[in-house]
Amino acid sequence: DGGITQSPKYLFRKEGQNVTLSCEQNLNHDAMYWYRQDPGQGLRLIYYSQIVNDFQKGDIAEGYSVSREKKESFPLTVTSAQKNPTAFYLCASSLPIHRGNQPQHFGDGTRLSIL
């Protein structure tokens, strides 16, 4: 089945450490997104990428970095500069807008906690 795979499901980080969250999709989607969700809140956009080797900052990019070397993969690094990294992180993908108004498809998320 086609879909988006996020791993790991749970992740723990020590203070001062960088950590990388994985997101892989086999939907042949060009666009990929990273969101952050805090308890009782909606999703906020961290970074997005419309095409390989290109990405843009979202609304809350500080303390995060991404890469897009392959169409299928869009890893997110939470750096030590992110002062409050504990959250639920969601990855999504979609076709580009010019190919119709198709919805974003989401993975099942990674829950990051600070030890």
Added chain:
Amino acid sequence: DAKTTQPPSMDCAEGRAANLPCNHSTISGNEYVYWYRQIHSQGPQYIIHGLKNNETNEMASLIITEDRKSSTLILPHATLRDTAVYYCIVRVITQGGSEKLVFGKGMKLTVNP
């Protein structure tokens, strides 16, 4: 800066229709309304979207007012598995031609037996 407003919660009896309201009074002419739902600790699930016409699919119906300032998601026969947080979202097109989903806090729907 969410562009939608929803009540925080709603209850519905199993088997009855659930009508979920959403206000989006500042929506622009080319901005779509999308609905997603999220069950605890899972990723959001797409339900339906529309621009100005009413839409229906196998999951739900979407009714958009003529002035596009509000919409209603209708689950025709709610089941216990429809209990979730429902997000009414405006899809914004950025200056670079990318899309951006603007999430609010959503509305918790509880379907009761």
